[in-house]
Each structure stands twice: as structure tokens, then as C-alpha cells.
Amino acid sequence: MSPARLGLLLLCLAWLLPGLVGHAPWKGGDSEHFVRLWLLQHGDAASQAVAGTPPLYYSVATTTAWLTSAFLPLADGARLASGLFVAAALFFVARAARMLYGVEAAWAAALTLLGCMGLLVRGHELNAATAQFAAAAVMLYGIAALPQSARGGGWLGGGTALMLLAGGAAEAALFVLLAVALYVGCGGFRTPQARRGLALGLVLALVAAGLWLGYLAAQDVPFGRALNLQRWAGTAALRPLFYPGTLGWYAWPAWPLAGWALYRERRQWRSPGVALPAAVLLGLLLLYAFDRHPGEEQGLILLLPLALLGAAGLLSLRRGAASALLWFAVMLFGFLALVLWVYWAAHDLGLPARVAGRLGRLGMTQVGTFRPWALALGGIVTLAWIVFLARVRRSPLRPMLVWTAGMTFSWGLLMALFQAPLDQRLSYAGVGQALAARVAPAECIGTLHVRRQQRVLLAYHSGRRLMAADRGCDWLLVETRERAREPEVASRWLKVWDGGRPGERDDRFFLYARRGRG
Template identity: 70%
Template sequence: MPRCCAATLPQLGLLLLCAAWLLPGLVGHAPWKGGDGEHFVQLWRLLQGDVAPQAVSATPPLYYWVATATAWLTSPILALHDGARLASGVFIALALFFVARTARALYGAEAGWAAALTLLGCVGLLVRGHELNAYIAQFAAAAIMLYGLARLPQNARSGWVLGIGATLMLLAGGAAEAALILVLAGLLPLLLEDYRSAAARRALLLGVGLALAASAAWLAYLATQAIPFVRALNLQRWLGGDGLRPTYYPGILAWYAWPAWPLAAWGLYRSRRQWRTPGMVLPLGALVGLLGLYALAAHPGEEQGLILLLPLALLGAPGLFSLRRGAASALLWFALMLFGFIGLVFWVYWSAHDLGSPARLAARLTKLGMTGVGELRPWALALGLAVTLAWIVFLARVGRSPLRPILVWTASMTFIWALLMALFQAPLDRRLSYTSVGEELAARVPPADCLQTYRVRSQQRLLLTYHSGRQFAPADPGCSWLLVETRRREDAPRIPPGWVKQWEGARPGDRSDRFHLYARPRQ
């Protein structure tokens, strides 16, 4: 085989692995309860009227702009929620590209794929990276800023990258993170000789100047639109709350950043005597600074901690190449045993769901609200078999290399996610979305009628509006239909005379939210 082709095939295989990680779960299901539904509601509110995204959402507009664009571009073939969710795939792909480029700049060409695979293998990224999640825009913007920092001593044009990354971070709601990374950029010349050159100083001034000019322009626009700075810059993350929780993010990193943090810890240990290098100071400074910043967060959450994965993946890349043989084998076999067992469990659950055997497990799934138990789905079976066969073939063909442990881990985690989506995406969609409730309302309420609501929360109301196509008017007593929501262990409220109950139900298996539909007889 020609040398160029031999070099291309491994690169193509790695790109296919990234695509196999990205695509399953991005399309083919309605907005799910939780973060996916919450961010879709923000986009839905934006699209319903001529409203600035900052006035609608607690998270500023970059993600919603891109989601609107991907939804519009794919509108001939995809539903609005599926097209919008592709924005997450776009931002994840950008983050992977720039974290790989950053690793190449800091550690050499061979470290690029190591950093990208380490990032892709982080457990915390798996679910958050496949849902509508406005914080993924911050994740990508931070990756761009870190690349600009890494290239400052090497290329004068890197100042443009740093400035553009800071601008995107500002629009993504990461004003505090952008300021932190720019402060780190200003401190690097004090620690590293490479950043003291005239070219590096010019690039740094260019990046900071561009960021400040963009910030001034954005703030001026916000002022002309009378949009509060606190909301537009997402500063409410540092205000209010029940008290600081400084240990929240260090506490979740044990599983959230696995296996990046053990590789990063090993890399730091191996380089402890050569710590004054860009490959050590830049990602370690970013990690320590971000942990210090997030210790002040009033409302910490998993999705906001995605940025922490970037410096850990960068620190883990060189650690992977110096990993002892025993540790590398342990990571590899842990991946095989863990994900092989999970895959077996998924197939047992598929048998219970589609074949009704084992019967006790099938009965349990029915009790949990899974629909279609006992009905064979040929397409799910075919896709599941294809995914499982692809994983087995990959394991049989993967060669020995320093990348092998993280490659097996990431590919095996990708296999589990793809298998879950192949076998259970449709049942999970019925279980986790409000589609079934919306269908019930659409079947009972005439299209021209409106629904008054009582105790129905904003997110649920908008999702039901989207799925049912019916008009909801929370405070309109003139509506001939009334929808009431009750929480767990709550009794149905007393309804004034004249209303007749037409339906009562919830999402399949949901025990926390229940809906009651009433109609007023027409005179």
C-alpha cells in the first residue's frame, strides 16, 4: 500500500470514531425532560417572537444563534428539535479540533489525537454532549482561547485566535471565564521565557485588544437595547443561591473527568521537574484558575463544568505516552470488562423489552412505563447487532500503540452509547419526553380552542404547546378547556363547578408530574 494511503487510513478510522460518538442521540427523539427540554424551551421562546435571546434566556445567545441556523438548514429533513440539537454536535466538533491543535502546539504532533480521544472519553461529556445544552458553546470557545494561548510564542496571528475565542466566549455567556483566561495570558510572560519575545507580546496585545473592543461593542449594544448586563453576561451564576459549594466541582471530577484526571495526574508527576514549560503551566494554570472561579458559583451544575475537561485532557495527553505497561493494560482491560458487561446488560433488557423474556424483567419494564413491551422491533435488533459487531471487529483489529488504552476506552464507551440509542431510543423517547401527553391533548382539544392552565410550569407548558399544536393561555378564563398539573402525593385541586374531567395521565412511568384535563360544556 502506498505510504500516503497507509497514513490516511488510521486518520480516517479515528475520524469515523469521532463521528460514531457524535451522531447517535443527536437526532431522532423529542426534547427530553431536564436540560434538553429546558434549553429547547429557550430556543422555542426565541423563535416564537422577535425577542432578543438575552432577554429570554439566562444563558446568552451564541448557542441559540447556531441552533437556529442548524435547524433552518436541516428543516427539509429534520424536525425543529433535531435540527437544533445538531448545534451541540457542531460545538463538540470544534472543541475536539482545537483541543487537538492545542496539544500539538504544546507537546508535538503525536499528542493531538491523544488529547482529542482523552476528551471524547470523559464520562461527563457523553450525555451533556448529546443534548441541547447552551454551555457547550462556552466549551468550544474555551478550546479556541486555549489554542490561541498555546500558539502565542509561535505565530503572531494567534492573537486573532485568542481574541475571536474571547469574543465567542462572551457571546456564549462565559464573560468570567474569558476574563480569567485573558488574565492567565497576561501572567504567562512572568513564568515562561517563550512568552517574553516581541512577537508573543504583539500577539498577546492583539488578542486582548480585540477582546476588549468586541466587549465594548457588545456592551454598547446591550445598553441601547436596555438589556441588563447581569443577565446578558450570565453573571447571575455568581449571585444569589443558598450558599457557596466550593467542593462541588472537585467532588464530581472523580467520575465526570474519568479517565482524563488519572492520566493528567500521571503526566504532572512525570513532568514534576520540568514544570516551567508551556505544556505544564498553561493547562495547569487554566485548571486551577477555573476551579477557583467555580468555587464561587452560586448555582453549580454538571453542564457548567464541561470547560474543566479541556485542561485535564491536555494534561492527560503526554501522560498517556509515558504510561507504564501495567497501568495501560489496566485501563484497557477495565474498559473491556466494564463496557462489555454493560453491553450484555443492554441485550438482556432488549430481550425483556422486545421478546418478553425474562418475564419478571419485562413486567418490571412495563411497571416503569416502557411502552411496547413484548413487541419485536426488527430495525432496533438490526442496528444493535451492527453496533455490537462493529465493536468486536474493532477490538480484533486495533493494533498496539501508546494510544491503544484510550482508544479502546473511548471506542468502547462509544459502543455502549450507540447500542443504547439503537436498542432503546424510541422507548426512552416515550418515557422521557412529553410527546405522549401532547398527543393526548391534541386528540381531545379541538385546534381552534384554547387551554387555560393551572399550576402547569412554564417549561412543561411550552413543551406541550410544541407537541400538541394547541394554544395555551394560562390566565385566560374564557378558555373552554382547563389543564391542571399536580406533583407527587398531591391531591387534585378543587375545580369550580361547571368543569368536567376529560382525561387524567402523565408521561409513561412518571410518578412526579400528573396532568388533569377538564372541559367546560358549551352552552
Template identity: 70%
Template structure:
């Protein structure tokens, strides 16, 4: 299959598109409720107990090592959450580079950018790739291993595979690393890998992974640290019932539009499915799905690694796509993202101008702050983003790469427009900054707050935002913070506590906080 095609954008244009996808949303906001806040809490605990190995390796360390490095390097000009979140950008960029190299190794030079754009176009990567997410470390390490497998018969392939396996183990993917090494051994029976050089490369990778793993496990054992959390083994040994249909169902939207293109590539391969370009990514995908069928704690974050074999396989299908299907994908992208962009501008009008009034009142009920106040910078940035997208559509040239390029550019446009128009209101809505400010305004800096029924993530985020000690139990504090999870519920506290404040995140109708002082 020939993939030597004229690119509809130059190298610089494609790099700028990748940067435009990657950077917006990584900085400029506090930790948000959910995965972003959870991983920030883990990082903050490590920073509070950096000298204690038990604390440092209670989670897979690779992502948090990188987050601490990026936070330290950017500390002169970025807040801790923003600097730490750059670690996700580093691992996503690593994955993009090695997925491109995998595409070139399997299908030829032209497939590199196609694989990168297909990966960026996957809907599941958009949000998960822009938050504090420790699974992006597995994502980056998996891309390195994938390239190592694709280039196993070439110089350096064994070292790449071995280093990728080490990174995967440190990222909490011990089971995935072992699985991919076993699959790499199976490659040795395929044509193109039946050579002494390929066998030596696999042996090199295995020795590197084995030695590094023995050293790592030996260190954990010497420190008295159980293997379960650093290796992420609780996913396989917990008593919770696995959900084998979770990931196949998730991929329906998570891997769109990569999976239809990958399915087309497999169909086109026909009886040639044993060739490396089809057998390698397809076997990795099926093996990972088989492994994850036993996952006791499935989730979207863990599903990122499933996108890696799909992207290069889909890229190969893109170059053989029939004209009608290619045009359908192109026009679907134009209509979908054009409509979403129009909706975002209507919501901006409601938020900043108060028109339409009915939508503006709904935004107020949802907890969006500053409704009715014009923000010139948001208008300017949103206008520039929209203009850039229009110019791109006018200038993009015909090419087999164009449908995926327009799709990925459309996703980049709506994400960047969302961040330009609504980052600040969303930050107030989705973070605990406002609650932390309320606590700081009422509790002196040298006093502590004991908590009742406040979940661990919320307690630690409020400690960070208020710069006050929130203790999980009674340690003699004069202040008490209680969380209720029903809209009209009243907390039951002793009579010697007097309520001083009650509130919640803007628009949060479920979780409310009640602050008391001891009488």
C-alpha cells in the first residue's frame, strides 16, 4: 500500500495544529472535581511527604515524578496545578511522536502524520488528555512499546521496546508490559521478523525489562512497600466483579472515528490479515481487551491505551477509503463542529450579553458566575480562534489526509473555543476555589478545621485552596466543617456548635458544606 501523498498542510502547519490541540486547557484553572482533582490530591500528598518512601510509592510513581519536575520547572510563572498538569502534555506529546513513528514503520512515510491526526481526533482523548491524569504515563509508555514492536527487526528496536516496558512498569502497567512483551515474542513467527536480529532484539528488550523490574521490586521490598499500588495490581486482584463489556462499549464513542477506519483497514486486508501492518495492531487491541475484561475497576482514564493500536491501523485505512466515505467524513466534521461552534457563541452571548435572556437565566441556575458581564479578552480570543478555523478551511488542500485533518482541526477548534470563551466561568463552577475562599475568610490562618462526613478528595482540595489545616477527625480544632449530600439535609451536630456559614460550589445542588464554631 502506498502512502506517499501530498500533505494538505506543511510540516509547520501540522505542528501548529498539534500544539493548538494540546496546550489549551492544560493551564489556567484550578483542579476540577473528578479525575483532575483526584490526581492533584495524590501529587499534593507526595509533596507534603516527599521524604517518606511509603507515601511516594503508594501510587505508580512515573507520572508524579514528571508532574513534580514540570511543576518545579514552571514554578516561577505557573501555579502548582498548572505546572503539574503539564506532565499530561509531556506524555501525550510522547505518544504522538511514537505513534507517528509506528505508522511510518508499518505503512510508509506518509502514514506518520495520518496516525498522529487520527489519534488526536479520537473523542476520548480530548478531555482525558487535558487533565491531571496519571494514566497518560501509561499512554506514553505504551506508544514507545508499540513502536518498539513495530521496529523489532530494525536497529534499536529491542532497546526501544525494553525502555518502553520499564516506563510502563513505573507507570503502573506491569500487566500491560508483560502482555506486550509476550505479543512481541509472537511476532517472531511472522514474515519480516524471522531473523536472528529480531530474536536478539526481543531478548535485549526482555533482559532490560527483567533487570529493571527486579531492581524496582527489590527496592519496594527493602522499603517494606506492598507491590499492589505501585504496580496497579488492585485492578486484577480485588473482589469486585469485572465488567468485560465496559471497554468494548466505551470504544464506540471513545475511539471515534478511529475504529470505523480501523475496521475498514482490516476488511481491506482480507486474506492478508497475517501481514504485520494488520496483525500487529489488531493483536495488541484484542489482547488488551481480553486483559481488561478482568479489570475490577474499569474507567475512561484506563481506556486511553486502547487508542494506541487503533490509530496507526485507522491511518492505513484512511488511505484506501473510498471517495464517498471520505467526503461523508469530511462533511460530517464540517457540519458537526460548525454547529457546536455556533452553539458555543450563542452561549457566550447569553453569558456575556444576557441574550437570549432565557438561556442567561438558565446559566445562572447552573452556577455560571459573571452572567451579564462582558469580557473583552474572551471575545477577542474567541474571535481569533474562529477566524483561524475559517482560514484553515479555506486553505486546506485536497489530499487523502484531508478528511481526518478537517475532523481533528474541528475538534481542536471547538475545544479551543470552549477554553477561550468559558475557561474562567467553568473554573469557578467545577473547582472548590470558592468554598476554600469562604473558609479562609472566616477561619484565621493559624487555626485548624476538623471535618465530619467530608470526603478525602474534597477535604484535601479545600485544605489547598484555603491554606488551612482540615483534619479528618477531632484534634481539638475550634472549627467544624460538615458535608451533606442531600439538597435539603441538615447536619446533626452537638448543641455546642454554632453555624457560621453554609454554601457549596456554584451550581452544585447536591454537596453542601456547613461551617461551625465551638461555642
């Protein structure tokens, strides 16, 4: 492997690894998917909450958690599944770009995808949508390979099976229909290899769909939940402009590059390099216009066709635009690094005092505590960024390489300086530790008004059994979301503790002990 390719591979690893491990489930999607995984692992698979859950992501997450259980907590081990699926998507989108535009476009597509701002957080959390993201990349590669090799049909059919297992039945059907439409409507797809490959892909897709439906019927699993069809039921709450509006920042800077590629090749719109990603992007936007539950997680798939078009646009970018993107990246991420270091000084040294006070009000619990390891790691990351900028060479990839390296550097610096404080602020680890300090391991805790997600997270962090109701336990935990108001409980309970996540004022927990217990 050449030094340049080794460096690019190391950059991808540097993007993937920070933030995957070393912290508890954080508020938001990370916690939601961890709760679902916990319920599946603890014999609650028949409950309404997880019945018919698409198995691909959670099976892989369970496997990675088991393989790393000797040295990683459950949440960290499971989160590695997201890293694997993102890595798979990178690999297949690079192969698709190579098929469509040539060898140089492979790394251009991978860097453009990694440089998308929306992928940064969603790709580093427990996120079942990353399984659909990877499956879509496999199907995209299969279609791109059809004109040159009948084996593309095998990847198309295999990707269909993965997409079904990931809960993307509508997306699987869309990709298969687009493959047929491109064969019929675009001369570049009408080759003998494409005809044989498309036939193979359709057969494999039908077999996969039949086997999956047969399995669901045999297990008495509701088709609607397993195929995720509830997303498309009804039109009362549709937000058709959610995804087009979100892509403005979510897919930056891929979409300006994609727009340039479309403009430059506007007279070649039937060529595979234009027709395939453009058709996939438009088809997905049309499909998602009927999504009743739009969200950033699902938008990951939209990044794939934009990354392909962005790769074509990057390789043909004019010098002035390339320089503008490069220097914008240097200034933006350089300024962000300066801000992060100022906040580190406020957090660890207490200076500037005004910023330190703001961090305390935001729930940072150890303001003024110097952490030498954070300083050392942050220094290493910053030095690596400076050395990279000094050594990066001129090439068509350089603008996107600097942008993606800047995002990687900023994310790595954030994790080096603030992962531990953010963990305390965004997780329920502190509340779980408070419960563990007061309740013996053999005792149980009844709950009142505690939401299922919080109950599972607190059980995980505390190691105590939290019951859905008062079932004879000597302890009672009550959750309230009304600021400064203590809940009303029966006189047999005596309050022993109250608290919540640092900085969280509207979500409080109250722990009571039964009077005269024991």
C-alpha cells in the first residue's frame, strides 16, 4: 500500500474511532437505541416496545458487545456496530464511484461522504439507521456495477436482503425499481452484462423478500412493524420539505459539489455517472416526502448519492473554487479549535472566569479541576492537525481532504478535551450512581411516573432492579418534569434523595424509602 493511501486510510480511522467508546449512552438517539437493545437482550422481545424490531443492526450490536465484553461496557461494545456500518458504507460508496467515474473518484467519494456534517454525530452513536445506510451503499454499488459486470446483480440482491433486515422495505423496493428504470431509460445501462446482472438481482431480491415474509409469518411478527410500514400510514402529519431543508447543512459541502457536477454534465444527463445518483436522490426525496416521522437519522441515506455526485464535482472543480473551499476549511476549523481550547482553559483552569461560570450553569460538574490527560491528548490532536496542514500536497483531492481532516481534527479535539464532562452532562450515569450508593444490590426499586427509557438507563447505570410499578419494594423512585415541585406520595414513604442530570432543571428524580422497612 502506498504512503498516500495509508494516510487516507488512517484519516478514515481517525474519523471513525473517537466518540464510539468511552462514554455512557447520551441523551437522544444514543439512549433510545440502547434502550431497545437492552429490552431485546433481557427477555422483553415480546413486548410492544420491541416486537418486530428489524434485526440487522441489533444483531450486529449484540455481537460486537459480546466480543468486546471482556474490556468494554455494553454501550461501548454495541456502539462499535455503528462504526462497522459506516465503514461498510464508505467502502461501497467508494467502489460505486470507481465504477462510475474512475479510480481517482473512489477516495474523492469517501472523503466527501466523511466530510458531510450530518454524518459526524449520527455515525458515532448507537443508531439503527446506519444499517440501512450501509445496505443502501451496497445496493448503490450493485446498480453502478451492472453495466460492467453481471456480478453487480448479486450485490443488488444481497443489498436488498440487508435492507429488508434493516427495516427499509420501502427503500429496498425503490432501489430495485430504479435499477429497472435505469436499464430501460438509459443507454449506458443497456449492456449484456447489465441484462444478466439485473435478472440475477431481481431473482435474489424476490427470494430475499419471500424468505423474510415467510420468517415473519412463522414467528407471528406483525408485517407492519417489521417492514417499518407505519412510517407511511396516513398523511395528517406529513412534512415534505423536512429533508430538502435539512440537507442545506446536513450534506454540506457535498451538495454544492454535486450541484456543480450536475451543471457541468447537464448535456450528459443519461450517462450512468449522472443518471444513477440523480435518480436515487430524487427518488428518495419523493419517497421521504410521505414519511410521517422524518428525522436526521433517516437522512443518512440521502448523503450517498450526493457523495457520488460530489466526487465527480470535486475532481472537476476549478482552481478558484477549490482554493476557497480549502481556506474556508482552514479558517473554520482553526477558529473552532481556538474556541475549544478557550473552553478547556475555562473548564480546567477556571479562566476566563465568565466562561467558567457559564459552564457551571450548563451542568459541568468539575469546573476548575485540572485534567493532565485531557491536556496531553488535546495537544497531540492539535499537533497532528498542524503537521498535516504543513505536509498536505497539491492534488484534486486536497480541498476535500483538508475539509474532512479539519472535521476529524475538531471532533477528535472535542472528544479529547470534553468527552468526560459531556458524559456527565448528557447521560444518566450520575443519577444511577446516586441510586447505587443508597440502595443495596439485593433490593428492588419501584417506580412512579418514570418513563421506560429512563427506567432502563437507570437500571443499567445503577445495577439495581427498577420495577415498572410498586411491587412490594422498599424503595420508590418518582420522576417529575415540573420545575421546583416535589411529587405527592403516600405517607408511608420517606424522601432520602432527589436530583437529576447536571444542568437539567425540568427533569428531577425523587427517591423514597418505606417507613419502618426491614
